[in-house]
Amino acid sequence: MKDIKCIIIGRTNVGKTLFAINFSNYLGCKKINLESIYFDNSRTNKTFTRKEAILQLTDKEPHKTRCLNKFQVTxxxxxxxxxxxxxxxxxxxxxxxxxxxxxxxxxxxxxIIKESKIVLHIIDVSAMLNKKTISSLGEVDYHIASFCQMKTGYAILANKIDILGSEVGLKKLRSEFPGNYILPISALHKRGFKEVKNFVVRNAQL
Ligand SMILES: Nc1nc2c(ncn2[C@@H]2O[C@H](COP(=O)(O)OP(=O)(O)O)[C@@H](O)[C@H]2O)c(=O)[nH]1
Ligand SMILES: [Mg+2]
Known part of the structure; x- marks a missing residue:
């Protein structure tokens, strides 16, 4: 049976990679077996502990991730x-x-968005009110939301809710995307992961 694809998308620095690492860990992966697929279709495989993956794959600087990184979970x-x-x-x-x-x-x-059954669109709500931050809401977020409108497996993950003031950003996000399914999370502290897991399981069944 073919794997179900769940893609994590969003602007740079919103916390996609940290979410992917901590969410696969939450789903029971003690070791991370990562397959990296580059635009020329070349592939590499690496195994990391969670800590190694966080150190090597996430960064404060934008565009640390430059390929598709596949985390296999059951x-x-x-x-x-x-x-x-x-x-x-x-x-x-x-x-x-x-x-x-x-x-x-x-x-x-x-x-890859089109061929993914589940699309998790990450938005940094701590940066919603600060247009100058690299990870703040952009035009492209509206484009993604309208492109994915017809997908039942589409959800917005409102990330970085651990940061002070992010609840104001979350409120603004809800008013900007009224028709969408929005789940507040902290990729750093694994908050909201149970709800994301339920969403993934529900959509994997369809
Ligand atoms: N406080 C806080 N920081 C986060 C959270 N998620 C990601 N970050 C930080 O945001 C930065 C960018 O994260 P990264 O996963 O590399 O972002 P990506 O470019 O979207 O893959 C890193 O410094 C992370 O530690 C979160 O939930 N809370
Ligand atoms: Mg990344």
Whole structure:
């Protein structure tokens, strides 16, 4: 049976990679077996502990991730166990990026959205009120939401709710995206993960 694809998308620095690492750990992966797929379709495999993955794959600087990173997890769906590929991706931006390699990686992100049953769109609610932050809400977030409107497996994850003042951002997010399913989370502290897991399980069953 084919893996169910669950892609994690969003602007750069919103916390996609940290979420992918901590969520797969929450789903029971003690070791992270990561398959990286590059835009030329070349692939590498690496095994990390959670700590190593956080140190090597996440960063304060934008565009640390420049490929699709596949985290293989197994979750109970009904009475069976199903393989789910949690796919972390290169952050998308409002404009055209000057670096060709990043542009190619971004187009790789966009091309996989269509074939993913589950799309988790991460938005940094701590940066909602600060337009100057790299991870703040952008035009591209509205484009994603309208492109994914027809998908039942589409949810917005309102990340960084551990940061002071983020509840104001969450309120604004809810008013900007009234028709969408929004789950508040902290990728750092694994908050809201139970709700995300339930959403993934529900949609994997469909
Ligand atoms: N406080 C806080 N920081 C976070 C959270 N999620 C991510 N970060 C930080 O945001 C930065 C970017 O995270 P990363 O996962 O690399 O973002 P990506 O570019 O979307 O993959 C890193 O410094 C993370 O530690 C969160 O829930 N809370
Ligand atoms: Mg990343």
């Amino acid at each position: 979750i109970p769906v009904g009475k069976k166990k199903r393989q789910i590929a949690i796919v972390d991706s290169t952050g998308i931006i409002d404009n055209i990026h000057p670096e060709p390699d990043i542009r190619k990686a971004i187009s790789q992100t966009l091309s």
